Amino acid sequence: MDKVRFRIDGIEIEAPPGTMVLEAALDHGIFVPHYCFHRALSVAGNCRMCMVEVRLPGRDGKLEPARKPSIACATEVAEGMEVLTTTPLVTEARKGVLEFLLINHPLDCPVCDQAGECDLQDFSYEFGEAFSRFREDKLIKHTKDFGPEVRFYGNRCINCTRCVRFTQEIAGSCDLVQVQRGGHNVIDLAPGRVFDHPLSGNVVDICPVGALVSRDMLHRVRVWHLERTPSICPHCATGCNIEIHTQDEVVHRLKPRHNPEVNGYWMCDFGRLGYKHIHAPQRLLEHRWQPRDRAEGGRLGFQSVIELVAEAIRTAGPEGTWALASAWLTNEELWLFRRLFGTEQVALIARPPWQERRFYPVWGDSERNPSLPRQRERGRLLEDGATFMIAADRNPNRTGAERILGEQACAPARLDAFVNAALAGQVRCAVVLASMPDYLPPEPLAQALAAVPETVVVDLADGPLAGAATIVIAGAAWAEKRGTFTNGRGRTQRLEMARPTPGQARTELEVLHALGTQLGRPMGPCSPRRLFGELVGEVAAFAGLSWEGVHHQAPEWSPHMAAQPRRLPVLSPAALVRQRGGGAG
């Protein structure tokens, strides 16, 4: 396709015809402030923030100065076009828009959760004025909970309609609408609706101001205290790229991280709220010995518990030992697991597919989950042609397990084989590496585990699984690990450690490494990175991957943020006085 050549602020740019000026500018690191424009949504052109001066060559080929500014989001690039983003026409237009946006804004930043990541704050600081000429009463609009995850503060809303377009174009539910008109315009629920769509939390991300905020994190933390760790959401086989936001080692929220080939800009609410188990009161913080035949037992240190497990495995012998891995282990942990236990007397445990009946877009293997038909008709295409959907498989790394342990080891038949062997009394020792939140072992498995004389369970929380064990080891949640997951479409992605393991808890990597050492196997150094290197060399499905390559660096770090982290100019007190002096008191 022929490219159009034009210039933005003197920089020569080539772009395919049909590109909008705003996209071209952002792609080339020229920041143009904008509110209503979002790359994944249709163009509305209503906020008027992205106005630039566009000069087109006239009949004589000379550039003619523009009489009025144009919005960059709805202006197509043209051959020979000259776009200017810093002329007085543009700066004055931006000041005007910001003045209009702020006249009815409550300026309640001190109690607003968006403060610190608010485009209204940032742009006012960078492009606006430090005074207001507005002397009238402000308009009052409603505040209400749109749904379980989203609260709406009408007074803060700038009516950009990103959220309305999201529910129309991405979620397909049309839950949100704009009602009234003129200055009374306000976002509201469509009649008779509750905004409980599984993708509802995304409107909080795309809201450029504090109008739509998360009820989950309401007034809990100030965003500038949050540390951001890039990671992967573990709650289904989609493997949405996310950021884990922590303060003082406490996870406060998960945010989607843009990856056009996996999740676009989005993630679902199941994933978004799927960090609660990390801080659950039932979380295992220490290792325990709870023998079946004796009343004694109790807390153990890590080394003691490992010695106990090694003893149990030695006693049981290779024939009497089975090991179960969960589809929540990282590829590196699975690799170490395979080195330790082989691929014969091992099986895979995993969370069952979604059972809820309510509509949401789900993708997945319909043979594995015949109850869940593919629902592709709703939702918008991501860049690679896939639709943003939640995977039916509620496990992050089933594919990785299949690649490392083999399809047979991961088949349900193998787990049945274990259950039968255990119930027949052939299993002397079972090692279960679960570390899955909300996992209820199916009844036969629970019975089988209870029938095995020595059952070792590595898990996150007290529950039926830990209850069936004789030795309980406190494991690590996914946010406490480094490693890689391979999603349902075969893409290997890296997760990073956002917080240390709590209490005595250890990562499965540490558990496996200590156990191997105790059993006298040559383990060698076991960093996730090193293990991943081994995996690349030894397992064909991982050939060609690199530790650096499996981490997707989002071009846009966070959906509400600009293309590049911007450094704000620091206004000197003198400049503030100058600005105020220009206004009316």
Place this chain on the structure above:
Amino acid sequence: MPLGYQRLVGAVQEAYERGLLGKGIFGIDGFDVEIDDPPRAPAPTSAAKRRGCSPRWRAAGATPSSSPLSPAVSGLFGCPTVVNNVVTIAYLPYIFGGFGRGGDAEAGIAWWRSHGTEKSPGLMPYSISGHVRAPGVYELPLGTRLGDMLELAGGWERPWKAVIPGGSSAKILRLPESLDVSMDFEGLMQAGTMLGSAGVIVMDETVCVVDALYNLLRFYAHESCGQCTPCREGTGWAEKIVARIEKGQGRMEDLDTLLGLADRAIGKTICVFAEAFCWPIQSCIALFREEFEAHIRERRCPLRAGPRAAAGERAVGAGAH
């Protein structure tokens, strides 16, 4: 149902009955022309603008489209769409169809050209309202002198003060200074305003210009569709400021604020609604600044206790009395 709407629907029905509309009209196979009933649900005025109609017709919300293309290139359903006023369409058969002249198109064109001025030929239905004895719609040649037009509408017992010559968004003119203005496109442009919809609103000396502007701005604040920031916020802001001045609570800097917000709104929106509410602000302050200042100085409306009270506070711009 409004009378105008009844007549429109009736005319459409009549045309169908006579075979002028529908499938294969005039017996030409495949020549289909359909006219839908116009939408009746209330819509903001901005939806009646050229860019507003097509989203409205496909029920996508009554807001003007931000498409950079003109509707004639890409309008309804992305197809080229011609959007015209009823006046234009109503005159077409007389001009190009030789309607009433035995189908002689040349005669129709010559007849059209025999009226009006060189650059603005033809007729125009002027809707004259306000302080004239016989308000109503007058079909007159373009280029008619404003003074003659007002006399034709019956004149008025008190001296005139101002006229809005082209619908409420046209810039106001002072009277009697502008009585000689030629009521056509060029003449009014020369006078710094526009012919617009040819809605002529006449005000006599009892009218408070601040109050009249407040009346207009109330309309605009109510009619803005609220899509673009400057118009959504600016209309309400301007209304509140002018209301305050009229109540005698104005400050001198309010006038600068009004002019400043007008500057910041004009040319910054999708449709021309921002211009529509800003031109009255700019022209009222430019031509009647002393009246605004009197409101602010005296902390009251000087006309409330003056001639206006005597005249019984007759409404301005209310159409037929």
